[in-house]
Amino acid sequence: xxxxxxxxxxxxxxxxxxxxxxxxxxxxxxxxxxxxxxxxxxxxxxxxxxxxxxxxxxxxxxxxxxxxxxxxxxxxxxxxxxxxxxxxxxxxxxxxxxxxxxxxxxxxxxxxxxxxxxxxxxxxxxxxxx
Amino acid sequence: xxxxxxxxxxxxxxxxxxxxxxxxxxxxxxxxxxxxxxxxxxxxxxxxxxxxxxxxxxxxxxxxxxxxxxxxxxxxxxxxxxxxxxxxx
Numbered sequence: 001x002x003x004x005x006x007x008x009x010x011x012x013x014x015x016x017x018x019x020x021x022x023x024x025x026x027x028x029x030x031x032x033x034x035x036x037x038x039x040x041x042x043x044x045x046x047x048x049x050x051x052x053x054x055x056x057x058x059x060x061x062x063x064x065x066x067x068x069x070x071x072x073x074x075x076x077x078x079x080x081x082x083x084x085x086x087x088x089x090x091x092x093x094x095x096x097x098x099x100x101x102x103x104x105x106x107x108x109x110x111x112x113x114x115x116x117x118x119x120x121x122x123x124x125x126x127x128x129x130x
Numbered sequence: 131x132x133x134x135x136x137x138x139x140x141x142x143x144x145x146x147x148x149x150x151x152x153x154x155x156x157x158x159x160x161x162x163x164x165x166x167x168x169x170x171x172x173x174x175x176x177x178x179x180x181x182x183x184x185x186x187x188x189x190x191x192x193x194x195x196x197x198x199x200x201x202x203x204x205x206x207x208x209x210x211x212x213x214x215x216x217x218x219x
Contacts, residue, residue: 004131011135014180018142021173025146028153028169034162037153041169045146052139052176059132060188070191073175073198080202084168087209092161094213 006062013055020048033100034092042085050074132183140180146173164208171201 027040057070093109147170154166175194182190210217 007131011131014132014135014139014183015142017176018139018146021146021176022142022149025149025169025173028166029149034159034165037162038165041165041172045169045172049172049176052143052179056179056183056191059183067188069195070179073179073191073195076195076198076202077172077175080198084202084205084209087206087213088161088165088168091164091209091212092159095159095161097159097161 006058010055010059013051013058017048017050017052017055020051021045022048024048033103034097035089035099035103038085038089038092042081042088046077046081049077053077136180136184140177140184143173143177143180147177160212164205164212168201168205171197 021044024040024044027044028037031037031040053070053074057067060070061067093107096110099110150166150170150173154163154170157163157166175197178190178194178197182188182194207217
């Protein structure tokens with residue numbers, strides 16, 4: 001009885017992980033611009049891989065006691081996914097990739113670099129820029 | 131029951147890798163390609179773990195751990211190169 005329940009939990013974890021990873025990659029393929037595409041892999045794929053690893057952990061813990069090594073990869077993935085997503089977003093802003101018109105938000109980095117004041121009405125002060 | 135779930139999960143992860151490969155080839159900009167390769171190594175970790183369940187051998191997790199660490203470091207290195215034109219300043 002207990003074995004059946006544990007097998008069901010493992011099977012559910014594996015299928016859920018596969019479904020999450022597939023949905024994340026579908027988002028990576030389908031969405032319109034880079035800032036939307038960043039969402040799918042950085043959140044969903046991490047969750048999918050985490051689910052698969054927890055299923056594997058339960059599977060290998062059945063025979064000889066609990067093992068926790070596989071939890072290392074899960075924790076590592078959950079720590080590093082936001083960091084790499086942050087670096088990717090920074091490099092996309094640095095390259096000034098064009099957002100889709102439906103993407104909300106207007107970051108300063110993407111505004112075109114027109115000078116805010118003409119030379120006649122430049123603010124008086126110690127600013128070196130006109 | 132586990133066999134059936136294993137096959138379904140393997141099929142889904144392989145489809146995910148194919149979609150990532152499409153984005154890595156087509157992707158219009160450089161960050162898109164980096165993101166696609168980043169997602170591809172995450173999916174390959176899961177594929178290796180599923181293969182370990184399939185052959186009932188838990189030593190494969192060390193390969194998965196290696197891929198996770200090296201993939202993260204390489205993603206950060208390429209992003210740093212795009213941002214600064216240099217990796218270690």
